[in-house]
Amino acid sequence: MIDGRMVREQAGALREGVRRRGSLDKHGPLIDRAERLDRERRLTIQAVEERKAARNTASQEVARMKKAGENADELVASARELGADIARLETELAASQGEFDAILLELPNVTLPEVPEGDATKNVIVSTWGEPRAAGSVKPHWEVAEKLGLLDLPRGAKISGSGFIVYRGRGAKLQRALMNFSVDLHTREFGYEETQVPLFVNRDAMIGTSQLPKFEEDMYALRDDALFAIPTAEVPVTNLFREEILDGATLPLALTAFSACFRREAGSAGKDTRGLLRVHQFDKVELVRFSTPEDSPAQHELLTSHAEQVLQRLGIPHRRLLLAAGDTGFGSAKTYDLEAFAPGVGQWLEVSSCSNFGEFQARRASIRYRPASGEKPRFVHTLNGSGLGFPRTIAAILEHYQNPDGSVTVPEVLRPYFGSDVIR
């Protein structure tokens, strides 16, 4: 969340931030309201604390008088009145403070200056890698997959619903090869610590990484246990250090996690949902980094390059997009999307989204670091990106590596993990 102090000291920057996202109409009035609440809140704080100070001195005087054997009844009575006053003011304070806090949770992060303003049409293609095959020159992945027996979509729909994928045989194995290859790459070459984390997390964790309260309808929830299925391993991994103060010397921290991810995709029914394009449950390797504020822009480039490396080693043509403010995620200050080209469906598919959250998540989750012994704790910057999301990566492989006879060549780096060089 943004710093509450910004409401008082930099309301203009906040307004400019939401304007660049194209949501001034929606968030502007919230900022106005927050400014009023902040003034109200501080006046009430003063009033409450004045009375508490008076009560504290009175209480001490009562203690003194009783010890001296004097009658303190009168003072006790007046202190009791103060207490009633305090209770009333505290109710007021809780109301304005509560509303103020709720607004803070609703306000998106302010994007960095280099992020273009406007909606997705203003996204910038930063770079392109590889030679995409002509759109429509090959069959869409679902046709190849069906012919080769890699996916069983009807049975997935039968046991869980559409958007729940059953991988079979070499389809399942391809996924496992992808997992082992990527985790090995990130741990061996790029220095990430491998983690395995819970797939269900509590509400505090979801708030910490800013999935909640805004996007509750997109989450699967186990209401009996007050747990949510994670939409990405970003949630458990980033929250690992919630309410902790890290030793500055350990930064930057780099963690990776392979996990299943669960998304209800409410509101996107029927949109790009064929085959592996948009599913409710999928596997992904996530990269998470924690850094100092000064270092986070460089860490962001580094993390994005790690995700890109996966695509390059796989030999899949792809491009990097700098998302415009309006297309940048709620909590992100800057996001690169990596898109792989899938010639069968003729589309660029988002396979990774690499974001620098600044201190937005760290503030919510209270993840701090001490720069050096004796110094004050500061919020870390959190970053994460997928490296990569598997269904769309598999879609890209099945299309890019498709041969005229309908077989699919296995990318070279996967062969040691997959066990053969072609799926036919």
Next chain:
RNA sequence: GGAGCGGUGGCCGAGAGGCUGAAGGCACCGGUUUGCUAAACCGGCAUACGGGGUCAACCUGUAUCGAGGGUUCGAAUCCCUCCCGCUCCGCCA
């Protein structure tokens, strides 16, 4: 699921209605001293939010002893609910 015990500052650990923002120790920082390392001694050492201010270092108020409520003039201390940990029993694997 049942029973018992426990949760206090960066860490360990006292305290059992007012004298406790919290003894003592460790760690850490500054100083003195010994030719280096080490030791000894002295001093310092929480966070958040208000207010004031020649506004990053100063003064002042409030809150914080797992969380949230309650009793009281006053709660780390008493009561209730919840969370977490440990031990034992039961249940499931």
